[in-house]
Amino acid sequence: MTVKVVSQDKLKSLVVNKLTEANVSKDHAKIVADVLVHADLRGVSSHGVLRTEHYVKRMSEGGMNAKPQFNITKKGSSAALFDGDNGMGHVITKAAMDEAIKLSKENGIGIVGIVNSSHCGALSYFAQQAADQETISMIMTHTDSAVVPFGGAEPFFGTNPIAYGFPAQRYRPIILDMATSNVALGKVLHSRETGSDIPDNWGVDEKGNPVTNPNLVKYLLPSGGPKGYGLGLVVDVLTGVLTGGSFGPGISTMYGDYQSNRELSHVIVTIDPGLFIDKNEFLRNIDQMIDQLHDVKPAEGFSSVLVPGEPEQLKEEKYKADGIPVPQSIFNYLNS
Numbered sequence: 001m002t003v004k005v006v007s008q009d010k011l012k013s014l015v016v017n018k019l020t021e022a023n024v025s026k027d028h029a030k031i032v033a034d035v036l037v038h039a040d041l042r043g044v045s046s047h048g049v050l051r052t053e054h055y056v057k058r059m060s061e062g063g064m065n066a067k068p069q070f071n072i073t074k075k076g077s078s079a080a081l082f083d084g085d086n087g088m089g090h091v092i093t094k095a096a097m098d099e100a101i102k103l104s105k106e107n108g109i110g111i112v113g114i115v116n117s118s119h120c121g122a123l124s125y126f127a128q129q130a131a132d133q134e135t136i137s138m139i140m141t142h143t144d145s146a147v148v149p150f151g152g153a154e155p156f157f158g159t160n161p162i163a164y165g166f167p168a169q170r171y172r173p174i175i176l177d178m179a180t181s182n183v184a185l186g187k188v189l190h191s192r193e194t195g196s197d198i199p200d201n202w203g204v205d206e207k208g209n210p211v212t213n214p215n216l217v218k219y220l221l222p223s224g225g226p227k228g229y230g231l232g233l234v235v236d237v238l239t240g241v242l243t244g245g246s247f248g249p250g251i252s253t254m255y256g257d258y259q260s261n262r263e264l265s266h267v268i269v270t271i272d273p274g275l276f277i278d279k280n281e282f283l284r285n286i287d288q289m290i291d292q293l294h295d296v297k298p299a300e301g302f303s304s305v306l307v308p309g310e311p312e313q314l315k316e317e318k319y320k321a322d323g324i325p326v327p328q329s330i331f332n333y334l335n336s
Helices: 008-022 026-041 047-062 089-107 124-131 186-196 226-243 280-292 311-320 329-332
Strands: 003-006 071-074 081-083 108-115 138-143 162-168 174-178 264-271 324-327
Touching: 003 008, 003 124, 003 186, 003 329, 008 162, 008 329, 026 081, 026 089, 026 124, 026 324, 047 089, 047 329, 071 280, 081 089, 089 108, 089 124, 089 162, 089 264, 108 226, 124 138, 124 174, 138 226, 174 186, 280 324, 324 329
Parallel strands: 081 108
Antiparallel strands: 003 324, 071 081, 108 264, 138 162, 138 264, 162 174
């Protein structure tokens, strides 16, 4: 695979140009570019700039609102419902996170349900957004049906990711961002783009047989069998069912029907670290936990024990200094 190494600023500029050509406002385009490049910096290319072409196609064909008018309805002192008016999910979720952080700072805890959204990118971005404000966060979103339930031969839930963020004092935050399937669909798409094989526990063909060729993947497998299946169900309940949106096979597909809004739901929960104990004590304890995990004797083949999000943070440091590797075909599209 041929790659082009690009600085983060250049990559953001290319994405902004593509989105503004599709009538997205420059302010919104900058937020989307920031979320996409965030993913590429962390080595999560499945949620990076390769998604730009898809967003442009959906925007151009009417499946997203280029000029949304957001609406927030309070649902009690600690809760709100955020209507994204079918705009770009990255912008919607960033604005909703701001509201959730505000609620938790005022009341100790905040929950914001999001409706009429679209694909919002890597959830780690929003966990980092909360951690920057010394706020604990949990973010969930449902996706279109792509994962076979444990014991099933056809898909029901989507990859249904969930992310948690925990701020620290001396360290960067602990951020766990994971699909409830073995992998996100974007990783399969990235393997198709790069022409590389995949592990046999990522997906199955139309007959339910495990495959290593990403082009043969029809459905994905849940992470940990029944455990991932159960977590995927929980995410769908707390997003689509709780907010009155679609769920399971009722969720519109990402790749198809580009003229229609996807009307996705997300949920954000934020907690003030000082809710039960002194905030600084909480932050120090997170630092202590990280120190103690780093001190755990590593297994053979490992140099050290890392906390969730740390491998991505180390990669981010490298890519910020050296540039981000982007498949040549993706760069050519962005630069055209």
